[in-house]
Amino acid sequence: MIIVRPRINDFHSISFTQEEVDFAIPFLDEDIPLYLDPFLLWKNPSFQDNSLHTALVNSFNFLGYDYIKGNAIDSINTLIFTSECEEVGLGNSKTKKGKKISTKEATTILELFKNIPQVNKSGFTHFEEIQLFVENISKDRISDISCNLMKSWLIDYTIDQCQKYNIPIEKSRVNIFDYKSGKIKEEETFLPQNPKTGQPIIFTPKRWLRYIPYINYEEYFENYFSKEVNKQFGEPLLRVQILNFNRHNYDIVQTYVKIKERNAESLKNDPLFKQIPVLSTKKKLNTIIKLPSGKTDNADKKYEENLCQILASVLYPHLDFAKEQSRTDNGVHIRDLIFYNNRSYPILNDLYNDYNCKQIIFELKNVKELENDHINQLNRYLTNSFGNFGIIFTRNKPPKKVIDNTISLWAGQRKCILILDDEDLKLMCQLYQSKQRNPIDVINKKYVEFTQKLPS
Template sequence: MRFSQFFQLNLEQPYLDFLDIPLHTDVAAFIDPTGLKQLDSEFGHIAQSLMQTFFDKVLQEIANNSLSNAINLLSQLSESNEFHLGLSKGKARGHGIGAHNAHKLGLAISQSKASKSGLLQDLEDTCLVIEGIGSDMISDAICNIIRGPLIEYTQEMCNLHNIPLTPGIKSGPVWNGDKWTQFLTNLPMTSEGKVILIPKIIARYNISYSSSEYYRHYLLEDMQRDEIRRATTLVHYLKDGSPKVTKTDLIKKYGKDKKSIETQTINHRGALENYKKDKIKTIVSALDHEDISEITNTPKLDWEKVQNEFSLISTGRSAAHEYENLIEKTLTALFYPCLSHPKREKTIHDGRKRIDIEYTNNAKNGFFSWLAQHYPAAKIFIECKNYDDDLSNPEVDQLSGRFSPSRGKFGIIVHRKCKNSNLLHLRCKDTANDQRGYIITLSDEEIIELIKGRESAHPYSFPLLKKKFDSLID
């Protein structure tokens, strides 16, 4: 049974912002710290800070010769199963560091020449040079370090989907940026215990850091250049006189286990620095719908079914909530992974104003990425109007009143149909010309056009949105 089935959400994976985990086992996915560092959102910034402060604290305790304190910090990275991530077969079980490995890891870091030399700066660095630290352990450790924001996210998703929260549940160890804390909180409880949801936008097939990749494509290549520079006995000369050192000869001489990698990294510091720079510059793409379907073993997204649902809802106030539900689930699937973390009836101005739906803009390419590069668009606001009649000025003014430079100044009004589309466009253009923000409108027919466009070679370009936006600023 999946999380959505247990709580009878009647929503399949594409319509959910989180991984719809099976309650009895794990999803074969990981949280990649590099991907988190590239997440330019409030959630991403908090996660980055927590990861950095935690490992800084561990290194600080080791530098102060307080190995026991460092081990205590590491021991809280427990082998938790409430996240349901990893490669467990059968019953879910975490792969965190936990008490058993904390002493070994603390001792290894304290004795590590790379640590003493200042080369180890991030938790994921340890999987490159310290034996026994792999992808699953790093991912589970990250889950524990960012447990606090993940609990908040879980509560928000439960509120979004009316999932009951059980009060008085132990949070588990929560890193607050300085120390581990623990408290009672509200979490969804299932037949298999508590669940902490994972945003699907941060799930990956594996973490970006790979010891073998680093060794073969960065460290060995740096070592090759060094051997040639020093004209060592490993240097062979080709017929044209050019020098060459084979990676096979280097491995034979220096070894390829993590201890050897650590030793050579200290002698070739630039290799690790270049590896880390390239990693942070290379966008770690989010898993798409098909990827998510594969790792969660859930049905693929049926776009035709999505389109057909619009004809099943009548217009008018009585069906307004039903229409808003349809828009939220449709846009969550349609705009993923560009937009994520939907919130319904988000309150601003101390509750005096509400936004029907708010999304966080995480786009790395396509229309929403372009929008964020040129205009305030950290958040994307959606207003739903299940009207029989055309929209008028009050509806346009209502959305523009939700804008701000920090939240964003772009929004979409979704509506059923429009008799006078030219007049509606002029109302939106007036708002843009008055510098009150940028509003485009989408009818049922236009949303269906966007859905069909998702099957193109550039599924995130959304040319209809770009065309409508350009018409506001012409």
């Protein structure tokens, strides 16, 4: 079974949506494009999250104090180990393989405990501050260090979620940071595994994830340093100069962090997918309605761009968006949109059972009149990888010969292709706006109409 952008639940044919579960559903081939932000643990009212943040910061500070006590080699090696956490799969890697920091970078970080008096005395309160002192340390490193230092808890969390949703787990060996000894130890446990690589998989709670950490260099520079500090210099400083200035003026960084703490009330995690507002849906729908059919002035591209955003939003959470513009294996054809079939709605469960529909392909055709060639093109995509169901969006109602072709495909190959037009799209947007019914009911309506035309 070949699935586009497969997730662990898709491989095991387990039905749940991203909206339903507490964790970010891992992809099997690539990272989740989010990062764990320690500040969310500090800010969340949960006693558990606050305690984990304290343990996280204490663990990081332990490495620093161990370093200045003379255990430099152990501290450096431990920090290098924690700088990459492949099991959680957070970030932007397309191969789920990352690169650890260098010995030089690890040493520079740990030297902060020697060179900054306040850190030497009291340690860090938010260790994300290291982004403001050390080059090449950013959101991916903060996230991975956090995950590794909390890996023991994350393993227990993963096992609990697997038991809750019947996700298979297997005996695995993982290296963890032992909080009591401050050392890396190998542990045997049970975790879900990537079926392609055999690598253990560890889940992370959605409530801790953001695209950019709350404390980060870019925000510090734009909203604080350039306004409050840089004016004392004759010309703008380079990044390396700013990092060096911060190391020698830690009180300025502390002031910035205190401001961030006071303003953290509205801080929230970032969702893996965010629907566009109703007003945006209206604007995009109006844009589509006004577009001419065909390719004049890139009308076909504008149609696809606007319709893609509309469908991804109005069909959520019942359908999780997988990918747009996905090429077939031979690279010749491009499928416009692909959604995961979570079987989270009655019709979706029927499509899964009746047409082996694991993912739903949407073809978007900005043409005046749909032709049989368009139907046949989608039909070629409907293989065992996706199942025997697909949807075409087009501008106008299809001619009878095209409808007859879809019925013939069902009669001969048991393949179902639904055709929706601008009027159906308008209805979906109206339902999205009113919230009285789910927009996916329009697809259900078209499916019922299709089945009524089938030969008995």
